Amino acid sequence: MRNFKPVKQPRISDVIFQQLKNAILANEFKAGDKLSSERDLSEQFQVSRVAVREAIRALENAGFVAIRQGLNGGAYVTDLTFEHLANACLDLFLSNKISIHELHHVRILIEPEVARLATLHTNPEWNERLLMAYKGEHPPGASLSEDIASATRVHFILAEICGNRFLEALVNSLLKLSRKIIEEIRPNPPSSIHPPGLHGPIVDAVLAGDADAAAEAMKTHAKIFYDNLVRVEKDYREHGSASYRLKDEARLQGGERL
Amino acid sequence: MRNFKPVKQPRISDVIFQQLKNAILANEFKAGDKLSSERDLSEQFQVSRVAVREAIRALENAGFVAIRQGLNGGAYVTDLTFEHLANACLDLFLSNKISIHELHHVRILIEPEVARLATLHTNPEWNERLLMAYKGEHPPGASLSEDIASATRVHFILAEICGNRFLEALVNSLLKLSRKIIEEIRPNPPSSIHPPGLHGPIVDAVLAGDADAAAEAMKTHAKIFYDNLVRVEKDYREHGSASYRLKDEARLQGGERL
DNA sequence: TTCAATCTAATGGTCTAACATTTACACGGT
DNA sequence: ACCGTGTAAATGTTAGACCATTAGATTGAA
Known part of the structure; x- marks a missing residue:
């Protein structure tokens, strides 16, 4: 008999986090590259800015990006360190x-x-x-x-x-x-x-x-x-x-x- | 000559994260205890719900709490694992x-x-x-x-x-x-x-x-x-x-x- | 009584829209 | 050439609404 796994709605921010993380791990960004701004990404992903924001904050916590404020601010891809x-x-x-x-x-x-x-x-x-x-x-x-x-x-x-x-x-x-x-x-x-x-x-x-x-x-x-x-x-x-x-x-x- | 450190405004959510984390590390919560709801905490800290939310998500990412949805949902303190x-x-x-x-x-x-x-x-x-x-x-x-x-x-x-x-x-x-x-x-x-x-x-x-x-x-x-x-x-x-x-x-x- | 369906309320999840703050950089006046 | 100052773009923060999920209470029929 098939063993179905329970379906659980993933968080939108987690899905976005995955996509961005995979893009980084696949070297689609070099260290120092900047991700698009929160507003741009929220348009691309067709979700609210909040969702994108949470994903980017998760990336920061995991050490994938560094966030800078101000003009030319944004999420800059870092060299993943220990x-x-x-x-x-x-x-x-x-x-x-x-x-x-x-x-x-x-x-x-x-x-x-x-x-x-x-x-x-x-x-x-x-x-x-x-x-x-x-x-x-x-x-x-x-x-x-x-x-x-x-x-x-x-x-x-x-x-x-x-x-x-x-x-x-x-x-x-x-x-x-x-x-x-x-x-x-x-x-x-x-x-x-x-x-x-x-x-x-x-x-x-x-x-x-x-x-x-x-x-x-x-x-x-x-x-x-x-x-x-x-x-x-x-x-x-x-x-x-x-x-x-x-x-x-x-x-x-x-x-x-x- | 004194060596002043540059002043930088910390993020509100980071300050909250620290406070909650320290409370957990100081064993003010046992594993399995529930943090107050986002709405309650936002009143206690006198900040918006979003700020509290980001702090709690950071705690989750760091492995300190597990978040559950629904009635009796919330951030439950976990046994910190590897x-x-x-x-x-x-x-x-x-x-x-x-x-x-x-x-x-x-x-x-x-x-x-x-x-x-x-x-x-x-x-x-x-x-x-x-x-x-x-x-x-x-x-x-x-x-x-x-x-x-x-x-x-x-x-x-x-x-x-x-x-x-x-x-x-x-x-x-x-x-x-x-x-x-x-x-x-x-x-x-x-x-x-x-x-x-x-x-x-x-x-x-x-x-x-x-x-x-x-x-x-x-x-x-x-x-x-x-x-x-x-x-x-x-x-x-x-x-x-x-x-x-x-x-x-x-x-x-x-x-x-x- | 018992059990299952339904309702309810609390809580996290998401969205919108606005305003605040920070910061690099261009612009202008001296 | 230099120093302010304004400007715009980006993140940071807020408020308030609504959606989705879930445990438990309520209800009602067998």
Whole structure:
């Protein structure tokens, strides 16, 4: 006997969202191209502006377009990145669905492999960048934010070198998560968390082209960092999540888009 | 000299989104609770219904609530899951930002660790489930969809057992990605991709409590599966992505929500 | 009583039409 | 050449109406 599926009216905005998304995925728009205006699209689709608007907002939330206001404003197609994945992960962490322990177990699993792969893919140009990043860590007079950024740059570069964009995305998410936790929860310099020179053995091994040593050095580093991070988590638990939320709201009031 | 940040008016709907999201993350709503109706909220926030509506739709897109229509309809708070992460990954794959090779490299890295952890966390009840899943693979007369589901159940159960929800989420995403590719691109039985008995060594090792053997068996399995999947990718490249997109649209017309 | 058909009201979905705000750019005066 | 200023095009927001969907109350017949 046939198994009919229940019929359910899809939302108009979802249908439009699909069509636009597929057009973008099929490369009918290059990154930087502008979609037609809401009013134009509402004529083309023969629906109200509201429906089009909701579809475009969904595209924005999914990271496909960036919306600008004003003359020459509109929905500009973006290069699909992994940014919003990291944000989604952050939400999961904040809702206590992921612990720092779980997060770090994954990191200890992944980052050594990244270091290993990176070692196999290096070339003089990359080595140069890696060394520059390492030497530029903890610049004097930097703000907390800049300091953390400089201290994690080595990780990002290795992830870029490793040649696997999925791994790169994972590392990005993991680091961003760690970083946000530190930055938001503990607003004093992270020197105790990320002491200078911690990346030395990793950089040395990569530059020397020794994949196993690089992986091992990264593993050691990740474990040390983990121990430090556990202390941060303790603080986090004591303070609760209120301070984080307040900052989140303040940033939005300041005009930052989601 | 002070470094003033440019002031930018945030969207009203984004401010509301933040407030609702924070309320949910702060557990002011249990899963299953209903937010007030759009009309009520628009009075509380002193904004138009449209603004509230956009905020709620954003919550839905982010996976925080499920919207139901009709009497007793509204936005119901959901248990935040990793579902939408997998969907976002799928988009990245379709936009050729991730290759099957990269995807599988990650899988070969992660799943053995999952198998290892699972072995350390088993108990009679889990073992029973695992064995049931294994024996229930490839039921006769099943549809393609059911067949694939049965063949991947062992992986999902292991991911559940392993005790790390981040790893579990990753495995879910990876498998879902593989599955979607196979299911959508190659609409004939996957027996050649997933021959019966392939999970035997893994299940045996886990039940025997041998973590190293379990990891090794999983690694071997993943590599075999990978080789098979490469063939699928070839087909995929030949057929292009058009067939996939058509199915996507058809499903939506059938009423499935995004 | 029981059950099924019908009605009802609450809620999300959609539309229209207007006005507000933002912003790149052209135009003009100095 | 420069600096204001206006302008137009785009998104942002509002109000109010109506449509579609749905659970539950009401009704009525067996």
